[in-house]
Amino acid sequence: MLISRYSKPEFDPYGDTSPEVTDARWPAPTAAGPLSASVSLPGSKSLTNRELVLSALAAHPSLLRAPLHSRDSDLMVAALRQLGTVIEEVPGAEEFGSDLRITPGELLGSTTVDCGLAGTVMRFLPPVATLGLGPTTFDGDAGARRRPMGTTISSLRALGADINDDGRGALPFTVHGTGTLVGGEITIDASTSSQFVSGLLLAAPRFGQGLHLRHSGERLPSLPHIEMTIATLARRGVTVHSPAVGEWIVAPGPIQGAEVDIEPDLSNAAPFLAAALVAGGSVTISGWPETTTQVGADLADLLPRFGAEVSREGDRLTVSGTGRIRGVELDLSTGGELAPTLVALAALAESPSTITGIGHIRHHETDRLAALAAEINGLGGSVTELPDGLRIDPRPLHGGPWNTYDDHRMATAGALIGLLVPGVLIENIDTTAKTLPQFTDLWSTLVSGAPS
Structure with missing residues (x-):
């Protein structure tokens, strides 16, 4: 699965000037058709x-x-x-x-x-x-x-x-x-x-x-x-x-x-549920709590704004999509950790999006606003940094390297784009071990459509 070498990108959202580094890239799986998957996630x-x-x-x-x-x-x-x-x-x-x-x-x-x-x-x-x-x-x-x-x-x-x-x-x-x-x-x-x-x-x-x-x-x-x-x-x-x-x-x-x-990690559910919008079909997360303080619970309200249908049966939350994604105007000030997934969705949408209220994510594992803009634009997209967010004007995307800057949510955002765009090669996919060591196995199972 490890197919190439890379040089560290010229852009670094944290201004790292360390010597050139080489590592292997993970080819993000591309969906062959609509998804039909059920995913269980570890704790928050x-x-x-x-x-x-x-x-x-x-x-x-x-x-x-x-x-x-x-x-x-x-x-x-x-x-x-x-x-x-x-x-x-x-x-x-x-x-x-x-x-x-x-x-x-x-x-x-x-x-x-x-x-x-x-x-x-x-x-x-x-x-x-x-x-x-x-x-x-x-x-x-x-x-x-x-x-x-x-x-x-x-x-x-x-x-x-x-x-x-x-x-x-x-x-x-x-x-x-x-x-x-x-x-x-x-x-x-x-x-x-x-x-x-x-x-x-x-x-x-x-x-x-x-x-x-x-x-x-x-x-x-x-x-x-x-x-x-x-x-x-x-x-x-x-x-x-x-x-x-x-x-x-x-x-x-x-x-x-x-x-x-400990409840399942609902923020880690974000790329899996969003995958149903990108590829079409449906994705179910089991163990979804009835009530919770986790910000990931907002996905049930946020994803329909992009065009998803959301349903719930007991502790199973299901998101269904058609493969068509709407652009959004979104204030995400209460849920900044969901931004990488939602920005990736917006890059694949049919109309422009503006996502604001997320200036503070410049101070997370990396400057996530700068990193998302750099990586999506590197695949042919058009993302503009705003003082407190991003403006995303969808363009046809192509394959190429996707750098993570040691940020687990950058890695999963790249995997989501790779679901639709062939040839996305993710540097340091192992950074997902920060909060979800099973990510690559779960993602591959998701793409195959088999229950996990």
């Missing part, structure tokens, strides 16, 4: 990593059923173990790996945490490290060092933490934990990532004075992810009061242990 990365953090901070042990096993969740598990938490794999009933039993222990420091490219590790664990004893250094992949961390660093300092970052406002930095953090009242600007808010809220019950947090920026992206954090805390007996939009109050107190069933 967002839920898994939130529940791991809360389990480590809890007063009693926890059990996570059907958690995600991927690079991001593995990095979180490894980091929490280094900080003194006992995490054991135990037999589970799910097809995607073992359950996890978490026994909290005394939080320790004197270690280095590898964040990889996981925003949840680099933003959720520094507040935890302030509660440990000793220094904890945070570092990660080269791309992680370019992700904004100044808000995490400055907010923890304002709450009483000692952090050394040599003025970078980015990885690497060291948190000098003393076993406690004063906490209290603070105002931050979380305009570039809701993870700054979630990271503080998760650890807030363990702060001496709790937390009274206000957001001061012009916008608050991905609000559903903050709502997810609040819901996970509520399940652990912690109430988050929100007297106004962009304001949260958490009283100090214990975090309960819990037994938690």
Whole structure:
């Protein structure tokens, strides 16, 4: 399946000037006809990593059923173990790996945490490290060092933490934990990532004075992810009061242990469901929750705007399409992580699209706006960057290289385009292991039409 070599592209959304790199490309399968597939997906990365953090901070042990096993969740598990938490794999009933039993222990420091490219590790664990004893250094992949961390660093300092970052406002930095953090009242600007808010809220019950947090920026992206954090805390007996939009109050107190069933990752469902629009036919995702805080649930409302039909029977959500895709005018401010899939759909549509409210995704694994524009235009498309989004004018696309910039959602967006456009060759398809290690197998099964 690995058929060619490549040189790293001249364009790099993060301005990487490293020497030329070579690697193999994965030929994206092209659909021979309408799809008829049912897909089961592993657990949500967002839920898994939130529940791991809360389990480590809890007063009693926890059990996570059907958690995600991927690079991001593995990095979180490894980091929490280094900080003194006992995490054991135990037999589970799910097809995607073992359950996890978490026994909290005394939080320790004197270690280095590898964040990889996981925003949840680099933003959720520094507040935890302030509660440990000793220094904890945070570092990660080269791309992680370019992700904004100044808000995490400055907010923890304002709450009483000692952090050394040599003025970078980015990885690497060291948190000098003393076993406690004063906490209290603070105002931050979380305009570039809701993870700054979630990271503080998760650890807030363990702060001496709790937390009274206000957001001061012009916008608050991905609000559903903050709502997810609040819901996970509520399940652990912690109430988050929100007297106004962009304001949260958490009283100090214990975090309960819990037994938690992790939902399938609905954001990872995006390219699979969108495939029914591209190739025609139908795709069903099993295990779809009745209610959820996952932003991927918005797909049931978003995909019909592109021309899909959506139906539900029990826990099975089905998307059907004809192969014809409508252009859209879309504000995606609450669901930026869905943007790569929806932009790829728009590139294959019959009329232009404008997708806005996603300026913050310039600060994800890569500058996703610049990367999507570069790769679609490289296949003959016409995508224009806007201050807060993209304008997509559909053009006939041709095959060619599709670069991922170590971004799992760039990889899956390229696979979606390759479903219709022969000859799309995806660099570093293995980056999908960040949240979905089974992606290539599931995608090939999808294209074949066989149930997975």
